[in-house]
Amino acid sequence: MDRQCHCGSWMRLELRTILAGKVQILHVPMRACEACSAYHLFPPVKSVLTNYVRDLGKESSKSKSKRSFTEVNEISQIIYDVFMQETCDSSSVDMENAMKAAINDRINLLLDLFQHAESIQDRIWIEDLRQRLSQLSSLLVELDRDKVHSHE
Ligand SMILES: [Zn+2]
Numbered sequence: 001m002d003r004q005c006h007c008g009s010w011m012r013l014e015l016r017t018i019l020a021g022k023v024q025i026l027h028v029p030m031r032a033c034e035a036c037s038a039y040h041l042f043p044p045v046k047s048v049l050t051n052y053v054r055d056l057g058k059e060s061s062k063s064k065s066k067r068s069f070t071e072v073n074e075i076s077q078i079i080y081d082v083f084m085q086e087t088c089d090s091s092s093v094d095m096e097n098a099m100k101a102a103i104n105d106r107i108n109l110l111l112d113l114f115q116h117a118e119s120i121q122d123r124i125w126i127e128d129l130r131q132r133l134s135q136l137s138s139l140l141v142e143l144d145r146d147k148v149h150s151h152e
Contacts, residue, residue: 002031002092005033005035005036007033007035007036007038008035009035011032011039012031012033013029013030013031013095014030014031014032015027015028015029015079016028016039020057021057023066024065024066025052025067026066027068027069027070027076028069028076029045029069044075044135044141045069048072049069049073073135074106074132074136074139075135075139078103078136078139082102085098086098103136103140106136107137110129110132111133113129114126
């Protein structure tokens with residue numbers, strides 16, 4: 001889950017607040033380096049965040065100025081839940097295992113809902129579930145990619 005920074009230190013996964021226009025978006029997954037303060041967006045959330053920021057731009061200025069990314073993003077919700085459950089000194093391996101267990105639980109739940117949505121032919125719900133499932137599978141790919149790197 002941790003990735004090496006260009007400075008040689010390890011970057012840790014964190015949830016940060018970003019500013020999109022006047023709106024504060026809480027709980028955005030980022031990788032950050034404590035040694036050189038470099039940080040970048042966690043790759044599996046990029047496309048969802050881009051769409052979210054674009055949609056926020058279309059809303060009226062009266063809308064809430066503070067939002068949690070966990071409302072629209074499966075990945076940040078899972079990271080948030082795992083961070084809440086695990087203690088600060090949990091190892092990276094513990095965190096990764098907890099994350100994978102949480103992802104698999106979530107996928108099973110969404111698949112149940114998906115079957116139900118299909119049985120009642122609710123197209124909007126089906127599409128929403130399809131997108132959530134694809135977010136989760138991109139997260140699994142990202143975690144496995146890190147594993148390959150750490151064995152190099
Ligand atoms: Zn660094």
